[in-house]
Amino acid sequence: MSTVSMTVNGEAVCGEVESRTLLVQFLRENLGLTGTHVGCDTSQCGACVIHVNGKSVKSCTMLAIQADGADVTTIEGLANEAGLHPMQQAFMDNHGLQCGFCTPGMVMSALDIVNRNGHELDESTVRKELEGNICRCTGYHNIVKAVQAGAKAMGGS
Amino acid sequence: MNENGIGASVRRKEDQRFLIGKGNYTDDINVAGQTHAVFVRSPHAHAEIKGIDCSGALAAPGVVAVLTGDDLAADGIGPLICGVTVTSDDGEPHRAPAHPALAQGKVNYVGDHVAIVIAETRAQARDAAELVDVDYNVLPAVIDTGSAADSGQQQIHEVAPDNVCYNWPFGDKDGVEAAFAGAHKVSKLDLVNNRMVTNPMEPRAALGEYNPGTDEITLHLTTQNPHVHRLVLSAFNQLAPEHKLRVVGPDVGGGFGAKIFVYAEELVVGWACRKIKRPVKWNGDRTEAFLADAHGRDHVSTAEMAMDENGKFLAMRVQTQANLGAYLSTFSTMVPSYLYAFLLAGQYSTPLIYSEVKAVFTNTAPVDACRGAGRPEATYLVERLVDICAADMGLDPAEIRRRNFIPVDAFPYQTPVVQCYDSGDYPAALDKAMELADYSGFSARAEEAKSRGKLRGIGLSSYVEACGIAPSAAVGQLGAGVGLWESAQVRFNPTGNVQVFTGTHSHGQGHETTFAQLVCDQLGVPIENIEVIHGDTAKTQFGMGTYGSRSLAVGGVAIARACDKLIAKGKKIAAHALEAAEGDIEFADGNFSVAGTDKAMNIAEVAFTAYVPHSYPEGVEPGFDENAFFDPTNFSFPAGTHICEVEVDPDTGVVEVVKYSAVDDFGRLINPMIVEGQVHGGIAHGVGQALLEGCSYDSEGQLITASYMDYAMPRADNLPSFDIDYAPTNPPDNPLGVKGCGEAGAIGAPPAVINAISNALGVRHIDMPATPETVWRAAQQAAAVSA
Numbered sequence A: 001m002s003t004v005s006m007t008v009n010g011e012a013v014c015g016e017v018e019s020r021t022l023l024v025q026f027l028r029e030n031l032g033l034t035g036t037h038v039g040c041d042t043s044q045c046g047a048c049v050i051h052v053n054g055k056s057v058k059s060c061t062m063l064a065i066q067a068d069g070a071d072v073t074t075i076e077g078l079a080n081e082a083g084l085h086p087m088q089q090a091f092m093d094n095h096g097l098q099c100g101f102c103t104p105g106m107v108m109s110a111l112d113i114v115n116r117n118g119h120e121l122d123e124s125t126v127r128k129e130l131e132g133n134i135c136r137c138t139g140y141h142n143i144v145k146a147v148q149a150g151a152k153a154m155g156g157s
Numbered sequence B: 001m002n003e004n005g006i007g008a009s010v011r012r013k014e015d016q017r018f019l020i021g022k023g024n025y026t027d028d029i030n031v032a033g034q035t036h037a038v039f040v041r042s043p044h045a046h047a048e049i050k051g052i053d054c055s056g057a058l059a060a061p062g063v064v065a066v067l068t069g070d071d072l073a074a075d076g077i078g079p080l081i082c083g084v085t086v087t088s089d090d091g092e093p094h095r096a097p098a099h100p101a102l103a104q105g106k107v108n109y110v111g112d113h114v115a116i117v118i119a120e121t122r123a124q125a126r127d128a129a130e131l132v133d134v135d136y137n138v139l140p141a142v143i144d145t146g147s148a149a150d151s152g153q154q155q156i157h158e159v160a161p162d163n164v165c166y167n168w169p170f171g172d173k174d175g176v177e178a179a180f181a182g183a184h185k186v187s188k189l190d191l192v193n194n195r196m197v198t199n200p201m202e203p204r205a206a207l208g209e210y211n212p213g214t215d216e217i218t219l220h221l222t223t224q225n226p227h228v229h230r231l232v233l234s235a236f237n238q239l240a241p242e243h244k245l246r247v248v249g250p251d252v253g254g255g256f257g258a259k260i261f262v263y264a265e266e267l268v269v270g271w272a273c274r275k276i277k278r279p280v281k282w283n284g285d286r287t288e289a290f291l292a293d294a295h296g297r298d299h300v301s302t303a304e305m306a307m308d309e310n311g312k313f314l315a316m317r318v319q320t321q322a323n324l325g326a327y328l329s330t331f332s333t334m335v336p337s338y339l340y341a342f343l344l345a346g347q348y349s350t351p352l353i354y355s356e357v358k359a360v361f362t363n364t365a366p367v368d369a370c371r372g373a374g375r376p377e378a379t380y381l382v383e384r385l386v387d388i389c390a391a392d393m394g395l396d397p398a399e400i401r402r403r404n405f406i407p408v409d410a411f412p413y414q415t416p417v418v419q420c421y422d423s424g425d426y427p428a429a430l431d432k433a434m435e436l437a438d439y440s441g442f443s444a445r446a447e448e449a450k451s452r453g454k455l456r457g458i459g460l461s462s463y464v465e466a467c468g469i470a471p472s473a474a475v476g477q478l479g480a481g482v483g484l485w486e487s488a489q490v491r492f493n494p495t496g497n498v499q500v501f502t503g504t505h506s507h508g509q510g511h512e513t514t515f516a517q518l519v520c521d522q523l524g525v526p527i528e529n530i531e532v533i534h535g536d537t538a539k540t541q542f543g544m545g546t547y548g549s550r551s552l553a554v555g556g557v558a559i560a561r562a563c564d565k566l567i568a569k570g571k572k573i574a575a576h577a578l579e580a581a582e583g584d585i586e587f588a589d590g591n592f593s594v595a596g597t598d599k600a601m602n603i604a605e606v607a608f609t610a611y612v613p614h615s616y617p618e619g620v621e622p623g624f625d626e627n628a629f630f631d632p633t634n635f636s637f638p639a640g641t642h643i644c645e646v647e648v649d650p651d652t653g654v655v656e657v658v659k660y661s662a663v664d665d666f667g668r669l670i671n672p673m674i675v676e677g678q679v680h681g682g683i684a685h686g687v688g689q690a691l692l693e694g695c696s697y698d699s700e701g702q703l704i705t706a707s708y709m710d711y712a713m714p715r716a717d718n719l720p721s722f723d724i725d726y727a728p729t730n731p732p733d734n735p736l737g738v739k740g741c742g743e744a745g746a747i748g749a750p751p752a753v754i755n756a757i758s759n760a761l762g763v764r765h766i767d768m769p770a771t772p773e774t775v776w777r778a779a780q781q782a783a784a785v786s787a
């Protein structure tokens, strides 16, 4: 067992983990942050996407000890007293989610897409960039619209 | 119109919790003292178990228990069941081999359940599972659908000679033969409906808790139908009596059929938690989902159509061999029979249809319903065959469809295959779809593509399906072991807000919003004061759950009926309070008023009066809380035309779906935004089947496609945006005028895509999935032939 400490959604946290404990397990099991999901065992589905030091990461593919000292943001860290983050709001307004299982990973990936590509995103960019996130429910049509709308809204705020 | 009522694209009530990471899926739930379970699964497709040595696992750190099929049998826990009987051609019921939840002496597919290892942590359970030593005597395996019943094959189950579950001939064989004999032309096609793994994004999970104080088991499951699970686990598996078993389906991350069935893991976790007197949690990983979720489709068929000189369909003949896997899953038998052969008329007035279905066992995972269940298989066969007919007759695919459509004035239309279609206007949907797709502009687009070295193709698919499953009398006659009504309870609280309890289950469909809209519309209560509750047998009275696009068409009507009862009771209460005759009370927009006066009270005041009945009509019960059951008189029959346009790169075989247009008849839409989302998802599922998804076992029964590395799920960059429109008709059998929309896309899309690719390549047929390799080979062959 080793001790890890990191900042998660702005709060300092620490915990005891085995060296094989994945970051997603640490978030879900030690911290109770169950908004980050696990949809596969081969790093393919993107349900587990979070941000580590400002970049999107599949948290099923990183060990908890590798995140020692890191600054982590999960889906739980986006909304505030004032309401939903503009990207979350765009997913709601564009019906970009159905069962909600892929949604946290989609939203976190979407934010990373905006960070890297700016606020005016064309459809094919969004579709290519979402290649690492699988959704079985929506057929992606409304997710693509949501990401474009969310990107725009973030630019305006 | 009520701004949040019927017809409004209200934003979904459920989204808030999903968007902020506060969904409550089974694996998100943890309870004090919980243990973790891992299943030991068979690495062989077919083997005898000569012995199981659990001593190494029992001695491993953290292990609480290791249980096998012997323990299960000793406790009298029954085998898993299949709930629908199909009578074979020898007059006997289908062959039903025993399906123990943990293997007893034999394993029949890779992933079959051998033992459960329970430990303090999941990692410990996983480590210990490796130490369970199973002595197998490996037997030859039967894998291939088409040859499973051939003579000389290894027999899998003693009760099923030749590996046949049933032979099921259906229809007027002699009539069909006579029509074929006299036909102007016969078109014929051999085709395969590829095996799919359903793949909801949330893997299956179960959490069992036993309370020795009340002797009650609580099971949290990834289920589409908690009450069905409770009924089956109680009545057939003897897990616990119904009143001592609570099944909760909390938030469920997609189902598409795969979470209807009662699975071994669920029964074993429920049993084990009582046995070890501690909570047991099992969370399947994706590999387990590939190995042991029920798969879908997997048919090998021959289809023939007899036509007259005008391309009018005279008769159709179908032979299908359907793979049911190693054991019968809960509803498996009905999928390639009733849900398939009864839809073979499609949208056409073909007067004579004869089909023979042979359902076979193989050493593969059980096969059962997957989005559409039987109807995609029927539609794919019919709509591919119709394109072949068009080619053979030298007719445009749209024209041959038009010539054979059931006429608009023929509804309700009795098909020759049991179903009586409720309503439809098939030419209207075709016309609208052709306009949406700019069908007439296709040849110019094809020319332009050619100049870029691309082959462009267009494909039609005019589907019909049976939804709103189902009238209990009809399914009872067919051999179903349960009724298929739906139930609802609408409860006003004294302060005027409303709780709606439904027996359906929402796992992405948005019931919490759609059903609230129904109640908002009917009772005039603000939508924010309405909460829809589902998924817990301790909260909802009864229910048959969500599948077959039945929730609104059946469950929605039950809600409306409960609301009717509230209005009737409210009139009595209002009449007393307003000192008027009950017959003079009118109800509209949430207000009870005395006709012709301005005397009125709103429904919240009526509810308050019902709970605080200080001055109250004689003989009326207090309380404002009504329930209703609804059993439909017919299925509903959504239909439509989908048009797919593709571009094929002949050098690489890569197919790009460049345009996809869908015009559907779902009857009345309650929330158009949600309906559109359902259509999008269904189309993606269908395009996935047509282009990407193919579940594949090797000849020894090892699953080759057991991860997302090997099984190609549709991703955002495999799909275009879709053009969606509607051509609604009014189904007379459904009190809400609704038909159901959840499966349409998955049914309509596969033939539209394959018709488009065949058109692009100029080939007669190409099997699904049309991967780049398959398409490239077909393109090479076509080029060689035309050269």
Ligand code: FES
Pocket (backbone or CB within 6 Å): A037, A038, A039, A040, A041, A042, A043, A044, A045, A046, A047, A048, A049, A058, A059, A060, A061
């Ligand atoms: S859980 Fe699927 S990519 Fe991380």
Ligand code: FES
Pocket (backbone or CB within 6 Å): A096, A097, A098, A099, A100, A101, A102, A103, A134, A135, A136, A137, A138, B201, B253, B254, B508
């Ligand atoms: S919303 Fe269900 S998987 Fe994406």
